[in-house]
Amino acid sequence: MHDQRDPIESIARELRRPVQVSVSLDDRIMGEVRQLPHYGRLKLWLRLTTPRTITITPLRVGLAAAALAMFAILGAAHVGNDIWRVATPIATAMFPSIKKPAPNQRVQFVLVAPDAKKVSVVGDFNGWDVAHAGYQAQHRGGGVWSVTAPVPVGHHRYSFVVDDSVWVADPTAPRVIDNDYGMPNSAIVVSEQQK
């Protein structure tokens, strides 16, 4: 019995003996690994195409939802501003009470100018473009010029331009003091109900 146990004991003793590993072993192995050729694109492709198991925790779901909500709120805060085109679809989906920008309303502009040869309406609704085709007034007779043109809902500044040179405020509309360019403007507030 003793003779049979001896080889097993000696193997077990050998296995139990602490292994002496060189302190530079890790560095040497990592050095070898770093010298291997890179396959960045392949790794990215594999990463994208290989099915993976994703662990979803309530915390992660909550944080992702909070991030989405933050984006939606930012979008809501900018409705009517420049970035609404990007954020509004999400914002309106998450907050149905947010309205999309209202469509244009048709507004009639009238100026009595018996001596005029041409009358245009310019304002922030047409980029202050004197030549804008949709805002050229027609002479209706008796010195009365008018045009009915689309204007977006909101507050706008505008003016008439007579004969491409004389700027005239709309005598029937609220005035806007213009200390910047020294030519008169009028104000109009177009609401969704306005006809």
Added chain:
Amino acid sequence: MSVVRRALIGPLVLILFSQAAAAQDPRLAARLDKPTLGSVRAIVDSARVAGLPTAPLVDKALEGSAKGSDGGNITSAVHQLYLRMGSAKRAIGPTATADEIKSASDALDAGVSARDLARLRSASGKRPLTMPLAVLSDLIGRKVPVATATDLVIQLAKSGLNDPEFALFQRNVRADIDRGADPTVAATTRARGLVLRTGSETKPAE
């Protein structure tokens, strides 16, 4: 990179990209010379960072171009509007709409103080300020003294006037002035009539 970090960074990148794209309004490039274009774009970018509406700044530059102003004047006008919109937003609150900020900056330009804008905001409650502010600027433009016009519009807002009633008030005052009435008397009389009708007496400024 964690899922959460990706979820946060993705939307932010989208927002920044869309904002940068919005700065490149092709109408500006078509109408302004290069130095003016650069200055105006810088102001527009500052406004965007400050959370102010940028369309009025672009419009102000286009207006200057249409009126034949030189580049220096245009840059100065756009910069002044940027400063006024900042003051207006601070006065009427961070939830103010672009239209409210625009009309409040017109009122500031007409001589109304930021403190009075805040009073009007408080008097109006949750009702939009755009129409009252447009009427206020109009009264001042028709030579009603700033203090009187401001007090009248605040009283009217306190009494709960809606936008069509404000528009009617403006038309009536304008008609009275066109017929030769003193602007202050016309505005005060019309306002008193409206306030009495709605049931709360007012004490317009003398």
